[in-house]
Amino acid sequence: MKKSSGFNNTKKLFIVITDVVLFHLSFVLSFLVRYDWNIPQFNYIAYESARPFIFLAFIFLNIMFGNYVMYNKQRTDFVYLTIIVQFFMSILIMAMTFFGRLFTFPRTIILISFIISSVLLTIWRLIVFQLYLKVDGTKNVLVIGDEISCKRAIFNINQAKNNRHKVTAVALDNYFENVQSSINHVDIIYIAKHIDEKVRTEIYELVIRNNKQLFLSTSFENLVLINPNIMNIEDESIIEINEFKISPEEDLIKRIIDFLISLAMIIVTSPIMIITSIIIKLTSKGPILYKQVRITKNQREFNILKFRTMSTTAERDSGPVLASANDTRVTMVGKYLRSLRIDELPQLFNVLKGDMSLVGPRPERPFFVEQFVNENKYYDLRHNIRAGITGFAQVYGKYASDFNSKLNFDLLYIQKYSLLFDVKIMLQTIKILFDKVSSQGVDEEELVNLKTEPLPDDIKILK
Structure with missing residues (x-):
């Protein structure tokens, strides 16, 4: 095919x-x-x-x-x-x-x-x-990995806006043999999980020789290979892996641009912020602004500013809870403020102060940072740069995606960083205001079902 x-x-x-x-x-x-x-x-x-x-x-x-x-x-x-x-x-x-x-x-x-x-x-x-x-039509995809990684890949592909990709088979074991037997019936080989290096190399060669597309997951081993420096020492070419950091020169320029743009945006959006403050005060009890401790560059704590979108007793009994789809703690006005991202406007003052950047990983609370670091040892790498009002994960992911998915976006952003990339993300942030999917949170029930439900009947299972 x-x-x-x-x-x-x-x-x-x-x-x-x-x-x-x-x-x-x-x-x-x-x-x-x-x-x-x-x-x-x-x-x-x-x-x-x-x-x-x-x-x-x-x-x-x-x-x-x-x-x-x-x-x-x-x-x-x-x-x-x-x-x-x-x-x-x-x-x-x-x-x-x-x-x-x-x-x-x-x-x-x-x-x-x-x-x-x-x-x-x-x-x-x-x-x-x-x-x-x-x-171009629909591309048939063979997914390689264990059952959980294959389910996640299928779930993500099925959530896509169009039918550009269709998973027709999954290989849960004997990866090379299964790819070899299926290579003429699929267009894309998607390696969704880390596999043995020797087998991976054999699959690479097979895919290239058969002129097929290859998809790789954004695992740490793949992320480190993005935007490498190529060095020549005598008669040998060497690939130098970049750190998950941006250079001091780029950081300085980024900070200057952040300061100037945030100052201009505060002036331009001041009428919106004044009107929002009045509406919040008239419709619910409690303060207009919501302060919460978050983590930014170099693990430093700061108070993030937001317009309050939840009731003042939102976490009184439950303790810290991640945002989710259809969150019952959100006020009626808060739903609209969130969907239009107006609740984020006070963070321009955080940017002006230097606690945040316009673009970067979204800052998380210390309680969850500690929890996520215990679950994923690479999570601290996102704190090598300032936290941001918007970011790569917010543009291409969902409002409250699984933390591992957001981490992959954040690390990818750091590796691909450029001023032009920042401009693109800021402009595309405007686009997601019109995309309801981007304003949704994680549906925890869907994530649980992902682990317990069997693979779809219409997908061929190769073992």
């Missing part, structure tokens, strides 16, 4: 170029609509002067918001992502017209182009996505 390799870089480049053409066309149509099909040359020249900057910003924002990554999307994603990007473009162009004379053209053009471009680009992207699904 051999399927198409999907949308390669050449096809993606064609999609980007078509995006730009449609965006340009939306501006031309906006001028035609605004001026009754008779465009004044002076106004259009202003647009032409700004066009290179507008197009570059357009491409950058679409890449940062992930509009050209399709494997983890569904149709509604392209609708709201397109509208979000076009809204940001409108704000950016208005800023250009305000600060630069060369960019001056009627702002009604910006409004009209926002509407036209949103419609044109949404239709185009839905067509492209439909072609993608048709060309």
